[in-house]
Amino acid sequence: MADYPYQEIEQKWQRRWERHKTFTTPTRPDTSRPKYYVLDMFPYPSGVGLHVGHPLGYIATDIVARYKRMTGHNVLHPMGFDAFGLPAEQFAVEHGVHPRETTEKNIANMVRQLKALGLSYDWDRAIATTDEDYYRWTQWIFLQLYNSWYDVEADRARPISELEVRLAAEDPSWTARTEAEKEAILGEYRLAYLAEVPVNWCPQLGTVLANEEVTNDGRSERGNHPVFKRPLKQWMLRITAYCDRLVEDLDLVDWPEPVKIMQRNWVGRSEGARVDFRIDGRDDQLSVFTTRPDTLFGATYMVLAPEHPLVDAITTDAHRDAVAAYLRDASERSDVDRMADAKSKTGVFTGAWAINPAGGKRIPIWVADYVLMGYGTGAIMAVPAQDERDWAFAKTFDLPIVRTVSPPVDHDQDAPYTGDGPAINSSFLNGLHVVDAKARMIDWLEETGNGEGTVTYKLRDWLFSRQRYWGEPFPILHGPNGEIQAVDEEDLPVKLPPMENFRPEATDDPDAAPRTPLSRAPASWREVELDGVTWERELNTMPQWAGSCWYYLRFVDSRNDNAFVSPDLERYWMGENGVDLYVGGVEHAVLHLLYARFWHKVLFDLGHVSTPEPFGRLFNQGYIQAWAYRDARGVAVSVEDVVDQDGRPAVEVQDQPGRQFFAHGEPVTQEYGKMGKSLKNAVSPDDICERYGADTLRLYEMYMGPLEASKPWNTRDIVGVNRFLRRVWRNLVDADSGEPLVAEQEAPRELLRALHKTIERVTVDMNRMSFNTAIAALIEFTSELVPLDRIPRTVAEPFVLLLSPLAPHMAEELWERLGHASSLACEPWPEADPALFEDDQLEVVVQVNGKVRGSIRVAADAGKDTILSAAKADENVQRHMENGTLRREIYVPGRLVNLVVS
């Protein structure tokens, strides 16, 4: 080795960039130039540090950032840390130190690792969500939510004070109400509100979890502990007010289509109707939501979810015991069991009957757990003939089935029919197809007062409090009589109190009352005296998601003490499309992106930001995967300990067929999965940087394949790009003297042509983030340089610039040795001259009947006739044309000739 002193060079330039603040974006940028805001989804500062999978996206955005600087943009390219939340806290608990200490140590280590990759972040803007200067504004945004309501008519959020004015004007008794009464009403409107809701209570974690943090089988995503439903008073955010806009505004952004689909599905908008059923012999009615109002005549029974509030009231004495037994069973059945036998339906008759408003028939009301309380009204009208689930239930309990959509003749008689067809057995709907029948039925429901057309959403309001220490405290005070008061903006931040014991109160008892860590905080923190009254602080903290909901805004103006962001800087950096490029993994396709969009829209409505959407363009990088090995017990074995049957290390042969693998003499099985510590297949960037250098690591990660694809890490393959870099070095630097091997003379035409072709290819590839092919182009061009003793300066300099976003350390060093005193970071990007890269000779392929039979070289300006006759003159072509007559001649300019013969 030794011909390319990468360690020396990389340290030198990393230090120089830092000292010269090369990548610091001025607080007041020259706004006459275009801006480019390129952002990574910021990481948790975890204790184990990075593996080579993490920086994949960071390297890509760094290349984009460097490229954009060279094309005349003001670039904003910051990095920060999502440092609150369960992982940080649990790490701290396990290691017995304060989370702040752990967090800071982890951040420092991660910063070191990131800097070692030569990433051109503006570190002066770095933030952690745990900084008091940061979460002060997280709390401030929470107050914006708390102090706002959603005006449905104006279709936007407005200050709650405006609602008070309106209520006072509309309701003469308003002024006479007590403060508590007023607050109770306002609480129904606030975007942040307290509510007693059934929540996912996890005793072992000592906290409640959002639905999204609970797995399908009713366990915590983190730690896999049992989770129980229980009612608790919690802070909620009224994200449901934004359902429609969260769906509609997806049309405004350039995001991967699958992510948009996932978001739409998550919001789960569905159009249908509310239908009210009278309960026979009672005054109250039962409302259901259906997407198939056209099938109302086929509704032969009704079903309530076990948790439905009317169950108890309508159940007749004769059925009371059976219903009670069923409810008990249902509450004990875990979601797993419910899922496992989704096909076999269970349920119980309540003894009550409803009246189908269409036709007036009496239909039985059942309770069954296939109806979920969390969707629609928690009750359904069952139409077995047109619904799979209702059909299965009706068959199980022998309930009547009436077809109201005529199935096609070939349709299975013993199956429900959910497709389109003319209505039958449906009075005034008969003959209408589904779409028209729906519309007609909705009209009828509205005319007769039996219901109305409505829209239902799957998305629920966002459960926003956690029983944790390591999160943002709420800026909220509770009065002695249950009053609620926001902390004054001037008194923010509400800092986390220093505590010795910040552990959550874990217990195995599902009924244990939650005691949050902050409830053990000293009274001096917990209690606040205002005008002689003692208020107690809110003792919950905010969830992990809070800090990551708005960090992209803070980066714009991260040291501002007077505002969360100054309006003019926000307008410049977030202008037009918000963040111009946002790169991260698909795992954030729904939650983080939906929550951040929601906050952004609230801030937009209140006039604090200027764009309706935060992230104009989203890009999901793929995962880095790797081979992994397990022993006979199924325990993951470190890859380094594995060899094949010939004793060759697994890393060299793991992608080849016909191998058996062994660790310590024992056979192991091979599998393939996402890189990480659980599979023991993680590779540290530190090791790769030490052995090959950061430029090689950057190049390899980009060269592996398309950025959006998941692909396997193969340490063996790294030598390829490393050889390339060393070749570049040898070509441009004299091994003995270290002098640049450049020639101050004109470049030969052929070399210039190759250079400009390369500029063109690399530029196109940069713009479409196709870095693997950009590198391939540079490798090909380098082969042209190899035979030269000296490289003409007019070729060497553009080449170094082309290389610089990808391998910045080497490029800077070469640039300096070529005689430049300052960094190339803002040098103009080379421009391809079409006059130079066009060939004067073309190679045209000649096909006979679509098969390649030869190729001819012609002058670039040759006409069609010349080319055709040259094609026909080719010896091999003639041989294939002998046995037929020429029927057709196809000429694709500059590419190929196809002669059709029969």
Add this chain to the structure above:
RNA sequence: GCGAGAGUGGCGGAAUUGGUAGACGCGCCAGAUUUAGGAUCUGGUGUCCGAAAGGACGUGGGGGUUCGAGUCCCCCCUUUCGCACCA
């Protein structure tokens, strides 16, 4: 079950609108250089037939459109991801 994506040499991958399939890299083979190893350089490398020229086959499978299909259309298989009794 529903929805989305992906299947190309031994491996990673390339082929922007239908126009030479396999660029570039790894690995492998051969040669040069070197005391040796390493490194470097040169050439070769989809499969099959052939000494070569050349030919046949070939982008998960089957059909189709076209002068021409990895690319467009229909059916099927495999696989990854997301959602999952959402009325």
